[in-house]
Amino acid sequence: MSKPETLLDDLSADVRKETALLLAAAVAEGLLGVAAAFLAARIINSAVFEGADLATVLPGLAQLLGVAFLRAVIAYAGAQAGFEAAARARQGLFARLLDHVAALGPVRLSGTATGDVATTLTDAVAGIEPYWRQWLPATATGAVLPIAILLAVLPVDWRSAAVFALTLPLLPLFMVLAGRSAERASQRQWASMARLGGHLLDAVAGLADLVLLGAARREVALVAKTADAYRRETMKVLRLAFLSALVLEFFATVSIAVTAVLVGFRLLWGEIAFIDGLTVLLLAPLFYAPLRTLGIERHARMEALAAADRLASFLARPVSKRVGTRPFVAGDAVSVRFDCVSASYGDGRLALDGVSFDIRAGEQVAIVGETGAGKSTILSLIAGFLEPAAGTILIDGRPLASLDLDDLRRHIAFLPQRAFLFDTTIAENVAMGRAGDVAAALRAARADDFVARLPNGVESRLGEGGAGLSGGEAQRLMLARALFAPAPLVLMDEPTAHLDAATEAAVGEAIATLSAGRTRLTIAHRLKTVEAADRVLVLAGGRLVEEGTPAELKARGGAFDAMLAKLETGGAP
Structure with a gap:
């Protein structure tokens, strides 16, 4: 059994009750149609x-x-x-996908376009619904009803039953022959739609940059080209679908016509009673209808299989195999130790190569280095987004691999260079579903002044990504989120890197409040950040080449001097 079929079977098992009900209802409806045909024949014959x-x-x-x-x-x-089964299966699948996205983390998803992930979580999930609403009922009636009608006709007129039995295999045979090409075309169509959806979402997300760079027209042409490819694939699928439907209709009509001609001649010759002939004629369309419906709904199955293939491939992406369950209990600050840690992103190149260092509880540490030196890798390892290829990481003296990751992350505050804010109120962006004093967190982050000027205060709704706020305001809301639930370990990727001097000073004061009494590890792109640190780690080529206080490293010269020269001129190392 292929991966898509296995996934659909697993989802059907999760909605076993609803699936059994819709299958039973489909069969019962068909059998009642047979009963209605017998009753109608008897009434007409009597009258x-x-x-x-x-x-x-x-x-x-x-x-x-x-x-x-x-x-x-x-x-x-x-x-x-059917609707209930599809809705519950979709809900369960969506939850499973979200859990998988969380398990993959930002590092393992870094090579995947945001649009691809979005189309997988939306279009692909929606694409499996027809499997329950259309395909499964058609399968049940197609498997049961023709056999039931054949058994019902056999004692009434064995010759008509023989015609039914001889023509029955023709419809499935041609359905399979016509469906093979349609299935391949459906898979190509789904892949084309996924490319279009992902490309369009990524283009919209970067629309401002595209306009500024003068690349908007080129992007429009690319989207149009992708859309045209999707149109062509869709038309191929429709052409094959109409062709297969025509074939099924033709053979079903011919089979019914043969039955009608035979019954008509035998009625003329007096070889069959009128009530029996009428019963057979009323049952003939019902006999072939389930197979015709099955052929039509086979395209719903192909669409579901194409969507399930994409979903199964996404769910098959490897996640962390660590099974740490030890709760993480920490005080106001925590210590961090790297012992000969190496790490790779799976391309064979070591992002870190045998790095060792100790960060004491409450220490403020800055990391500097050229692009690709391994700075972000250290933060990803501490947050559990990446597993070390070798070596040991200790948090407060406990192996990171033994800790419950969700519990550990509740004790970590992360501040990136760019704010991640959601399309909801300021209060909800700060609290993130937790209980606490939002106003106090905003005051500590020096964000209460601009929030108070907004029409609805903390209940003012933000746009996606913090639309409507300046960079400094958005960054201060991120600080308020970190201050809302104090964490003993603070990880930063130079949150003041893209701010002007005045805003940087305000955000810097809030960072000092956030860092007080906590352990802080910052990727430094600014000279002020380095000078404010208790200790500096200098990375080059995935190795730790120097460490010490800013004064010690400056007096020593070496790699640190080169870093300072770039920082003093405003260049990012």
Whole structure:
């Protein structure tokens, strides 16, 4: 069984009750249709050939109406069960995907475009719904109803039953033959749609930069080219779908016509009773209808399989194998130790090569180095986004690999260069679902002044990414978030790197408040950050080449002097 089918089977097992109900409803609806055909044949025969009056056929009509009403109720219940199964499967899958995204972390997702992840979490999840709403009911009726009708017709007219039995395999045969090409085309169409969705989302996210760089027209042309490729693939799928539907309709119509001609001649020759012939003619369309429906809904299955293939590939991406469960209990500050730690991003190149250092509890440490020296790798290792290839990391004397990551991360405050804010209120952006004093956190982050000027204060709604705020204001909200739930370990990637001097001073004061009594590790891009540190780690080529206080390193010269020269001129190391 392929990965997409395995995924769909796993999801069906999660909604076993709803799936069983929709399958039972589909079969029951079909069997009631057979019962209605027998009742209708008996009523017509009584009225036409037996001369029955209205009073005689009225009970039969009441039964027929009752069957029709019951069939409608069961059809409604089946449709509801299908929607419920699809909704629950989609909800469970979405939660599973979010857990997988969290387990992958930003490092393992760094090589994946944001648009690709977004289309996987939206379009691909939505693409599996037809599997329950359309394909499974069609499968149930296609498997049960023709056999049931064949058994019902056999005692009535074995010749018609023989025609049914001989023509039955033709529809599945041509459905498979026509469906192979359609399945391949559907997979290509889904891949094209995923590329289009991912490309469009990434283009919209970077629209401001594209306009500033004068690349907007070129990007429009690329999106148009991708959209045209998706259009062509969609038309191929539709062409094959219409062709397969035509083939099924043709053979089903021919089979019904053969049955009708045979019954007509035998009625003319007196070889079959009218009620039996009419029953067969009423059942013939019902006999072939499930197979025709199955052929049509096979495209829903192909769409679900194409979506499931993308989802299964995403879920198959390897995550951390660590199983640390030890709770992390810390005081106001924590110590960090790297003992001969090496790390790689999976490309064979070591981002860190045998790095060792000790950070005491409450110490303020700056990390400097050229791009690619391994600065960000150290923060990723401490946060558990990356596993060391060799060596040991100790947090407060306990191996990082033994700690519960979720518990550890609750004790870490991270401040990146650019703020990550959400499309919700300021209060919710700061609290992030936790209870506490938002106003106090805003005051400590020197953010209360500009928040008070907003029309609704802390209940003012921000745009995605903090739209409507300046860079300094957004960064101070990030500081307020870190101050809201004090963490003993603070990791920073130079949060003042893109701010003007006045805003940098205000944010610097808030950082000093945040760092008081805590352990802080900062990737430094500014001279002030280095000079304010208790100790500096100098990295080059994934190795720790120097460490010491700023004064010691300056007096010693060497690699640190080169770093200072770049920092003094405003260049990022």
